[in-house]
Amino acid sequence: MSLREYLSSDTVTSMRQATAQRVYWSLRAFLGNPLAVFGLVVILAMILAAIFAPWIATHDPNAQNLSRALQPPGEENWLGTDELGRDIFSRIVYGSRISIYIVILVSVIVAPVGLVVGMAAGYFGGWVDRVLMRVTDIFLSFPSLILALAFAAALGPGIENAVIAISLTAWPSIARLARAETLTMRASDFIAAAQVSGASALRILRRHILPICVPSVIVRITLNMAGVLLTAAGLGFLGLGAQPPTPEWGAMTSAGRRFMIDSWWVVTMPGMAILVVALAFNLFGDGLRDVLDPRQSR
Structure with missing residues (x-):
């Protein structure tokens, strides 16, 4: 040798x-971060529940039994039944599939869009930066939920349209983050060396800037998942998301609000599912940020 x-x-x-x-x-x-581990455990449990829903659910989520309508939690129905006698536990288990579907699909859409827009604006600067960032500012000037409601109302109710509406409101924050990371790296010596060696802008963006932006974007996407889940639940609550009899958590909460005085479990159980999973995404995202970004570690 x-x-x-x-x-x-x-x-x-x-x-x-x-x-x-x-x-x-x-x-x-x-x-070593117990809260982050708790968030990861809850997310993994949700994923497993979605995968093995037919074996975990104790009843058919859409099977109606009016003779057992509004039954409180018990041995036969662990979390009680709704106004149509459907088992709430089974509907929550199957509803995890819809929540994961929306969260993952939105993340897959907004991450590449935000990265491309942010890196292009930060690297090229000039009129490219001004145009792209002004478009981003237009989207950021509206509250995300209100903008998602507007898009969902224009597109019509349905899960796919809800995914599109949420994606249109979620990419600007990713673009802003990617632009900030790109601006930080654009003046670095290794970028100047790559330019001098004749590397194209596309190669520099792909080989040098993209790997630096990805960890921050992953953390941001993870933290955004809680907001995506809450927005999807809000659209379902208002009838612009999944349509009956689909067991979506927001739609279940909306249907149960009429009975929340006498039958508290109908609205409380899906609401608790939304609360716990959204909290888990936030805790997991905080732990991931401490690992991937040492500047944020305590």
């Missing part, structure tokens, strides 16, 4: 050891 090959292999080994050590300490720091 030549000296060059030896040095190359030694460098690769050192890089692998450094990466493994960094992953180890990051994982240890995350596990």
Whole structure:
């Protein structure tokens, strides 16, 4: 083995050891945050419930039994029944599928859009930055829920239209973050060296700036998931999301509000599901931020 090959292999080994050590300490720091671990456990439980819903649910979520309408929680119906005699526990379990579907699909849509817009604005600057950021400011000037309601009302009720409406309101914050990260890195020496070596703007964005933006965007997406869940529930509550008899948590809360005085469980159980999962996303996002961004660690 030549000296060059030896040095190359030694460098690769050192890089692998450094990466493994960094992953180890990051994982240890995350596990040392009990709130973040709690959030992760709740999210994993929700995902497992969505995957194994037919085996976890005790009843058909859409099966009606008017003779057992508005039954309180008990042995047969763990979380009680609604006004049509449907088992609330089974509907919440199946409703987790819809919530995960909306959260994941919105995240998959807004992350690339926000990254492309933000990196382009931050790297090219000038009129590109002004145009893209003014469009972003227009979206940010409206409350996200109000804007989502407007888009959902224009598109019509339905899960797919709700996903589009929420995505149209969720990408600007990602674009702002990606632009800030790009502006920080644009004047760096390694970017100047890449430009001098003849690297194209697309290559610099893809090979040098994108890897730096991704960790911050992942954290932001995770924190946004709670807002996406709440917005989806709000659209369902107002009848602009999933339509009956689909067991969506917001729609279940809306249907149960008429009975909340005498039959509190009808509105409380899906509301608690929304609360716990939204809190879990926030706690998990905070823990992930401490791991991926050492500047934010306490």
